[in-house]
Amino acid sequence: MQARRILIFTGGRLGEWALPLIQEDDYVIGADRGAYYLVSHQIRPNLAIGDFDSVTQAEMEFLRQECEHVEACDPIDKDFTDTELAFRYAMAQHPREIILIGALGTRFDHSLANIHLLKTAVDHNVPVSIVDEHNRVRVITDRLLLQKADEYAHVSLLPLTTEVTGIDLEGFRYPLQDATLKIGQSLGISNVIEAKEGSIRIRSGLLLVIESKD
Template identity: 55%
Template sequence: MNNRIIICTGGRLGDWVRTYISPGDLLIGADRGALFLVQNGFTPDLALGDFDSVTPEQLELIRSISRETITYDPIDKDYTDTELAFRYALDQSPSEIRMLGALGSRFDHSLANVHLLKLALEQGIPASITDANNTISLAQEGSVQLHQGEYSHVSLLPLSEEVTGITLHGFAYPLHEATLRIGQSLGISNILADPVGTLTVRTGTLLVIQSKD
């Protein structure tokens, strides 16, 4: 049984979104992300936010199509609309969370959304951010497998101050027990040489960015 949650929020969105939504996914639209979903033939299971980026007419459209709508006061709330959606998703104990539209022109919002991935990591829930050119996830103690797929490059950046014991197998530029610290670019633009590569981390939290031009 599919227990995946897709969050569509108000950053860069386009036709590529359709590739990442499958039957059985629970769809959450955050603010303008909900408008994108309903205007593109999707039915959000939940639309939420302060909806300060849509018109009253657009909000009525969202309400009429979404299975449930929750509105928040734009002043009296502690979290961004995306974080509200992400925390709701975590409470459902899903098998996976994928955020679409979480990157955009506002770098502060984009970076805050990347930081949300840490909340899922702490609960053992796989989570990622995807746009037309990138998929972003986190890795910490243990091993993960990365697949070539559509992405030509893999970049590794420390999210914690230091990440140790980084070992790569199946990459063009292997590493063995390497350490990355904030401020270093050693992990940028590696390439998977094999169909599946293995990343191992001993300590710390690592940002894993799979990208294509």
């Protein structure tokens, strides 16, 4: 699976917007309810993984018929969320990129835990993003170039470490030069790219880059 892109569909907010994200060569994982979402939309996951406590027995039988492989675990005797189980499996495949879909939802604890998975991806030098209908979330340690596009109107920056230093923004409505962001500050919220591309550079720390649309 070296150099393949892996998409993980998990049990948060999902909708018709998510299906066009799948490309022909992607390896597709469904985590718990995310697997049922895929098969109910005629998408055959390469792997369904989780404790499947959010599906009925009939839905589970359908999953076993429609997925290439199913890996079920005990809902009590496990240390990780279903999303992290899928994420750890994906990381072990040394992929080119991982995209988490449905990783944000009504359970804020799960949403925040999934954001924290981006830090693990940085530690292993694997590009990972979280995508939903209104947002794309990434973490950077050095530089990121963003193209001006109608898809995302806003770009927000939030520190994932205690502070992020040496922040330079070019091509944005509100530029920054050698700035520092600390946890608890909202200085980086709702910027806008006004040039053809926006450049973000940092010197130290982990910076969340959140592209959003209303």
